[in-house]
Amino acid sequence: MPQKKISTLAAKVLKEPQVTEKASSLVNQNQYVFKVWPRSNKSEIKQAVEELYGVNVLNVNIVNVPSKQRRLGRITGERGGYKKAVVKIKPGQKIEVLPR
Template identity: 50%
Template sequence: MEDRRSIIIHPIVTEKSVRLQKENKYVFRVDPRATKPEIKKAVEEMFGVTVLKVNTINVKGKRKRLGRFEGRTSSWKKAIVFVKPGERIKAFDIT
């Protein structure tokens, strides 16, 4: 992938992801075709932090139903990024 902005779609801010920030872990929705090295490089360039490790999860779309019509939500990819202790991503700071 050529553009780092096309790799990271948006940060995921939930109760669990906010709890993970205390352990220097940040959660992002990423392009399903992105690899771990590409995600690592994109986060380092965009936020100016040192990434130690990247875990990825493929989230399968859920079955949804509206009356007699049935469909699925889109499948997507989630990345948990481990940042060097002492460094923070300022975009996530709530306080």
Template identity: 45%
Template sequence: MTQLNQERLLQVILAPVISEKSTFVAEKHEQVVFRVVNDATKQEVKAAVELLFKVQVDSVQISNVKPKQKRFGRSVGWRKGWKKAYVALKPGQEIDLQAAQ
């Protein structure tokens, strides 16, 4: 794999996902959940997390969140779909998202 562009890596991760499920996953499975760009790959997410947070990543799982249909009276609209990444860190590594806010 070629050297990944550092500018691209800085744009891959959009935001951490703060929800009940992501909090449960963080406590139980020691993973962190991030919202990522729609064309991100596992290798890009791994390199971006290691670059931004200075931690070692064990594995990355990526999930596509499907768009939802929403109604406004008689008209029908769609929310955008997005992509999230579950990042498992190596033992002893930690990302503190509360301190970053």
């Protein structure tokens, strides 16, 4: 089976789908959650998801998740923050995030 060619925009913008309990419950509302590069904007994310998955995106919401301090004994460090996008697609369409 030939592999689908990934556009450079989709490769630059989308890091990975975020698979959490909340993200899997949003699938019932046709919303999918992706980790994205920090400098990407809503229009780039919309275009990348439409190119990569072949679906119609209705809207995109972006959340900047802040970094958090973590401790290991006496040493404190910081877990880096990231940017995530919640993408709503047209009803009846589906993105296969994880094979079942």
